[in-house]
Amino acid sequence: MSLWFSIRASIRALPFWLSLLVLFPACFDTLFCFAGENPAVRIEQLRAEIKRHDELYYKKASPEISDTAYDALKRELRELEAAHPALATADSPTRRVDDDAPDTFFRHHPHRAPMLSLDNTYTEADIRAFDQRVRKQLAARATSAAFPAPRYTIEPKIDGAGISLVYERGKLVRVLTRGDGSGGDDIIANTRAISELPQQLRDDGGGLPELVEIRGEIYMAFADFERINEQRAAAGQPLFANPRNLAAGTMKLHDSAEVANRALHVFVYGVGVCEPGAAMRAPITTQRDLLERFRAWGLPVIEKYWLADTPVALVAAIAELSELRAKLAYPIDGAVVKVDDFASQQILGSHATAPRWAIAYKYTPKSVETRVRAITLQVGRTGALTPVAELDPVAFAGSKISRVTLHNTQELLRKDVRAGDVVVIEKAGDIIPEIARVKIEARAAGSAAPAPAPFALPENCPECATSLVAENDAANHALLRCPNHDCPAQVKARIAYFASKACVNIAGLGDSTVGKLVSQGLVRDAAGLYDLTPRQISTLDGFGEKSAARLHAAIAASRRAELWRVLVGLGMPDVATSRAKTLAKHFDSLAALASADEAAIARLPGVGKKAAANIAAWLADPSNRAMVGRIEKHRADSRRPR
Ligand code: IVH
Numbered sequence: 131m132s133l134w135f136s137i138r139a140s141i142r143a144l145p146f147w148l149s150l151l152v153l154f155p156a157c158f159d160t161l162f163c164f165a166g167e168n169p170a171v172r173i174e175q176l177r178a179e180i181k182r183h184d185e186l187y188y189k190k191a192s193p194e195i196s197d198t199a200y201d202a203l204k205r206e207l208r209e210l211e212a213a214h215p216a217l218a219t220a221d222s223p224t225r226r227v228d229d230d231a232p233d234t235f236f237r238h239h240p241h242r243a244p245m246l247s248l249d250n251t252y253t254e255a256d257i258r259a260f261d262q263r264v265r266k267q268l269a270a271r272a273t274s275a276a277f278p279a280p281r282y283t284i285e286p287k288i289d290g291a292g293i294s295l296v297y298e299r300g301k302l303v304r305v306l307t308r309g310d311g312s313g314g315d316d317i318i319a320n321t322r323a324i325s326e327l328p329q330q331l332r333d334d335g336g337g338l339p340e341l342v343e344i345r346g347e348i349y350m351a352f353a354d355f356e357r358i359n360e361q362r363a364a365a366g367q368p369l370f371a372n373p374r375n376l377a378a379g380t381m382k383l384h385d386s387a388e389v390a391n392r393a394l395h396v397f398v399y400g401v402g403v404c405e406p407g408a409a410m411r412a413p414i415t416t417q418r419d420l421l422e423r424f425r426a427w428g429l430p431v432i433e434k435y436w437l438a439d440t441p442v443a444l445v446a447a448i449a450e451l452s453e454l455r456a457k458l459a460y461p462i463d464g465a466v467v468k469v470d471d472f473a474s475q476q477i478l479g480s481h482a483t484a485p486r487w488a489i490a491y492k493y494t495p496k497s498v499e500t501r502v503r504a505i506t507l508q509v510g511r512t513g514a515l516t517p518v519a520e521l522d523p524v525a526f527a528g529s530k531i532s533r534v535t536l537h538n539t540q541e542l543l544r545k546d547v548r549a550g551d552v553v554v555i556e557k558a559g560d561i562i563p564e565i566a567r568v569k570i571e572a573r574a575a576g577s578a579a580p581a582p583a584p585f586a587l588p589e590n591c592p593e594c595a596t597s598l599v600a601e602n603d604a605a606n607h608a609l610l611r612c613p614n615h616d617c618p619a620q621v622k623a624r625i626a627y628f629a630s631k632a633c634v635n636i637a638g639l640g641d642s643t644v645g646k647l648v649s650q651g652l653v654r655d656a657a658g659l660y661d662l663t664p665r666q667i668s669t670l671d672g673f674g675e676k677s678a679a680r681l682h683a684a685i686a687a688s689r690r691a692e693l694w695r696v697l698v699g700l701g702m703p704d705v706a707t708s709r710a711k712t713l714a715k716h717f718d719s720l721a722a723l724a725s726a727d728e729a730a731i732a733r734l735p736g737v738g739k740k741a742a743a744n745i746a747a748w749l750a751d752p753s754n755r756a757m758v759g760r761i762e763k764h765r766a767d768s769r770r771p772r
Contacts, residue, residue, distance in 0.1 A: 169214050169217060170214075170217055172210060176207040176210070177207065177223060179203055180223045183200055202552065202572075204223065205501070205522065207223065211224055230291065230315075230382070232309060235384050238314070238316070239296075239313055240312060241294055241306060241309075241312060241313055241314065242343050243343060243403045245294060245309075245311045245314070245402070246480060246483060247484050248287075248484050248490040249484045250489075250491075250492050251489055251490065251492070252491070252492055257444060257445060257489070258441050258445075260489045264280050264486075267477070267486065268474055268477060268478065271477045272477060280470075281416075281471065282437070282438045282439075282467050283418055283421075283436065283467075284436040284437075284444065284447040284448060284467055285399055285432050285435045285468065286434070286451060286455075286462040286465065286466075288397050288460065288461075289372075289373065289374045289463040290349030290377045291347065291348050291349075291377050291378040292345065292346075292347055292348075293345070293348050293381070293396070294344070294345055294346075295327075295343070295344040295346060295396075296341065296342075296343055297338075297341070297344065299338055299339075299341075300330055300333065300338035303318075304316045304318055305317050311483075320380075320382075320386055321381075322390075323386070324394050324395060326395065326430040328427070328429065331428060332426070332428040334423075334427065336426075339405060340405045340406060341403070341404070341405045343404075344398050344400070344401055344402070345398065345401065345402055346397050346398035346399055348381050348396055349373065349377050349394075349395055349397065349460050349461065350373040350377040350395070351393070351460045352460065353459065354392065355370065358392055372461070374463075376392070397430055397431065397432045397433075398424055398430060398432075399421070399466075400420075401420060416471055417468050418437065421435065434451075434454070436450065444467065447465075463493060464491050464492035464493050465491045466488060466490050467488060467491060468487060475487040494527045496557075498524050499552055499554055499555070499569065500523075500524040500555060501522045502519045502549055502550065502553055503520045505536070505542070505548070505549055505585050506518050506520055506592075508619070509612050509623065510619075510620070510623050511623035511627050512611070512620070513617065514538075514610070516537065517536040517537075517539060517541075518533050518536065519534050519535075519536055519553070519565060520532065521534065521553075524555065527557060531555065531563050534555065534564050538608065538609045539608060539609060539610050540609070541607070542585060543585070545565060545567065546568060547565055548582035548583060548585055549582055549585070550581075551568045551582050552568070552569040553567070554566045554567050587610065588610075593612070593620075594614050596614040596617065598610045598612055598613075599613050618648060621655070622641070622644050625647075625659065626640070628659075629644065632698065633691075633695050633696070633698050634696060635695070636659070636685055638680060638681050638684055639685065643681070647659075647662070650670065656699065656700070656761065659685050659688075660686075660761070660764040662682065662685065664678045667681050667682055686768070689767070689768035690768050690769070692714070693714040693718070694710040694711045696765075697710035700754075700758070702744070702745050702749075703741075703748060705741075705745060712735060712736055712737060713734065713745075719762060720761060720762040720765070721759075724749050724755065724762075728746040731745055
């Protein structure tokens, strides 16, 4: 009775609840937080989950999930926080440096000088541009002509975790992680077992500074990385993805005995502060002098470095280092180029995050991992469906990749790529990035997300809903095809192909404009392009009078394209560039080809009966015939003197 009463009261009060929602839309979130889809709830779940994995990884050295699965959790959280800024918090795991978050187990210390990062480059051209910038800035800022042309040191970029070694009067007192760049955790206990790291600097006769912050890298040798992963595999534990992750995770373990077992190493390459400055002892005026001084103090200096006076020598040194890379016992991920002269370094200075006097040339990885957001099916000009994997964008080989083709449905099913999968991208034949394989192990590990479901082949065309037919392509690969010649996707693809560089090459007419023209009903086939008026083009989204006139002129100019280009653009079966050129040589117009008989076509060199039959059948089709006639008329008009 009382329950019924309260329900009735609530119903009567419904307008009141609704008005609250209008006035305070934020309540909406709270009210619906039991719906399971609520972003605030999901964000909290993700934060808790990430925190648990951080503990397992950093403190217990026993991760439960792969790095990529962990990254996927972080990415989901980052995306949710970006979409709901009100739910972002300062202590969210997305705000922290990935593998070097402050840990109260260690004592935190400020760095005397900030630990900067390096700007990255990936190409030889970038390196030359860096050299140009350095020369220009030195010339502009140097007050006297005393500054020499820059000389550079080229050092291996050790792929580990940055650290700062603090020596007071020669005694190692702290080993700080990079942290947020302004201060880090003191992991000195975890470095005691590193035999090459001196606890006391050797006085080489020049005296030792009161305090010096020496910058270097903690790293793991390949052999130890493999040994540890073998042990983990035998114990059924998840493996470390690479030596860098292992080094970064190991240096912050809470168990020094386990750290000693894992075998960390150190290289040094720079200085933060030195007090008093003179203690570095003249004549230390260059990076090279500094490295040699480190060696004299007994520190583990990077094994090999180069000096270069010219951009040519600079590029050659980087190439030599990359040759050497395969022979090194530890990982490097690039070269660090530094202006050698300290006075010049000072003139060049730094920006917020990195010095202007140094740059990292990064080797591009042979593969990258990313997540498949969705698998879409693209309908091409012949109606064949091409599956495409839409990816979380990743930088790879100098460009950003957000989608890759899966070629055909057979390939899709063979590789068993699923939406939500983590995949490895590599270059096929050194040119086109493609999915090399699915990381099956990530399917099980990504506990937060639902397991990806196998891709289900559709029965109908995703564009026009026509029933699909199963066929084999020329290479005998199974494919699905939409048999509807008027399918809007096919129409668009045929016209875009006709206009493309490989065919009549209409500048400024790409897929998106063709899409708009077809969707607005302004063109139905390639010939229709020539009937467009500048006024019609100007009605398209993103076009004004001028751009419309420009596109109209480009279309008109394509009427004078070489005949073979038109023949390729028509998309006749079996007619690619070489046959199109043969046909164009023997028939001087579209009309001549259209009225030629099949036997005459078959006799042409390199054509043959099968192709001739296909060409003749295509030309016999009434709608193709009509379109060819219209194109021919426009071509003839363009030749007529005005
Ligand atoms: S110099 C202020 N030299 O790479 C410039 N860094 O991606 C300090 N690294 O933070 C860096 N090898 O942790 C320098 N030979 C080398 C290096 C090196 C590895 C690391 C370092 C730096 C990161 C930047």
